Amino acid sequence: MFDPGHDHDFCVGQVNMPEIAPRDAKTFLANPEMKGRIYVFFGPDSGLVSDRAQKLAQKLAGETGEVIRFHEAELDETASNLLDGLQAMSMFADRQVYHLPDMGRRLDGVLQAILQLADGHHPIVVEAAGKGKGDKIIKDLLKSDGVYLMACYRESARDIAQAIDEHLRQKGHKIDQDAFAHLTDILGEDHLLTISALESLELYLGPSPTHVTMDMVAEALGVRQSLDPSAIFDAMMSGRARLVAQMTIARQQDLHPAVIMSTIERDIQTISNMHGLMDQGFSGKALFGKLFPKVHFSRQDSLMRAARLLGPTKLREFRISLLESEHLQRRDDPMAWGRLERLLLRFSAA
Structure with a gap:
């Protein structure tokens, strides 16, 4: 053998x-x-x-x-x-x-x-x-x-904390306790999404060792906002006019592009999981009952619409475009907003 x-x-x-x-x-x-x-x-x-x-x-x-x-x-x-x-x-x-x-x-x-x-x-x-x-x-x-x-089950809080600690240590970063607790709280629904979020944070921090604060984590990955970052993706599926309106609100509330991109990456993974279940013949409530990670019922209609509008090929193109635009997550890019909006408009509903 x-x-x-x-x-x-x-x-x-x-x-x-x-x-x-x-x-x-x-x-x-x-x-x-x-x-x-x-x-x-x-x-x-x-x-x-x-x-x-x-x-x-x-x-x-x-x-x-x-x-x-x-x-x-x-x-x-x-x-x-x-x-x-x-x-x-x-x-x-x-x-x-x-x-x-x-x-x-x-x-x-x-x-x-x-x-x-x-x-x-x-x-x-x-x-x-x-x-x-x-x-x-x-x-x-x-x-x-x-x-x-x-x-392969959802990782425990201990696993997530260990992954965060190892990732930051490798880059020479230190982190405040409240920032570390927040990272542990918001990550872990999917292993690759956890890694993606940590990479987004790393890109935001830059190459030099940094003392990571709660403000930095909040700006890079998001905290509870008056505008839910998921509203940006839902607006994409409702048409360009709705997307532009939501992006205007997000910018007025100083919602960082990194937060929007991180949220969209999670939604893309969810839709990819939905495509897999649809291939197996699941639909409607049965599909969402089988879907993991679970999504709130208030988003089921918009995600189902997105799964129909963004087929596997187009969804893959969207994911690649986001990956190629990681530089938009940097805190020192003054052109990030305009470039991100143009990217989202390319894949939005008519």
Whole structure:
């Protein structure tokens, strides 16, 4: 079986007992069991699912191995072409790990197809965000040999606090207690969103070590305002005139562009999660009942409208445009407001 040459004393896998307890996640990722055929990350925190899957794939590949990432577009309806590709590459390639990100509605079929592979193929790491222990495919996987599963739940306040502390320490920053408490309070709904928010804060602070105050955190990421930053995104979906009006109010209230962008990034992730559930056939109340993180009922109509107006392709373009405009979050950019408004107008409803 594939082994990049590491020592592996930590072994949690047993026949028909392949589940990794959440408390053992960090230990397993640091020194994973190499005898597995398939590693599946599932659960409600899509960001944590993606982050851990990527880390494990790279760990399994080692320094000289290669991670090959498949995409949903590369699969046919039965996933038979995936099987053919995996079998062929396993015969002729060395030190490869196959990483399958979330496959949407094809996920169950893909996992069932992978289970049919004969022993001896290279390791496969699969993202199954949104799946739970009650889903049939997860139950089937729990009965399968050589399969390791790890549930990814919302991070605890302690995990969030540790992530904040480690991130700031690496950059040489110090932080006031009230600012630290506020960060811990507002972060944690999704792992990747937490990382994104910390990166936004880092961009705002600049490259030099800084003593972070509550005012800095509030300006970079936001606190409770008379205008909810979510109103900007909702206005986008209602038309350009409404967006311009809301942006005017936000500017009058000195709502920093970084706060708006951070809020929009969270909404984009929510809509992406909604698209995944829609692919699985969910709609209406059933969709929002399944959706995680949960959203307030007052925003359900606007988010559903956004999910229809911003299809997966356009949503991806919007996300990329925001990432390419990270400089707008800097506190010393006098042109940030105008540039941000033009960016949002590009993706707003007519």
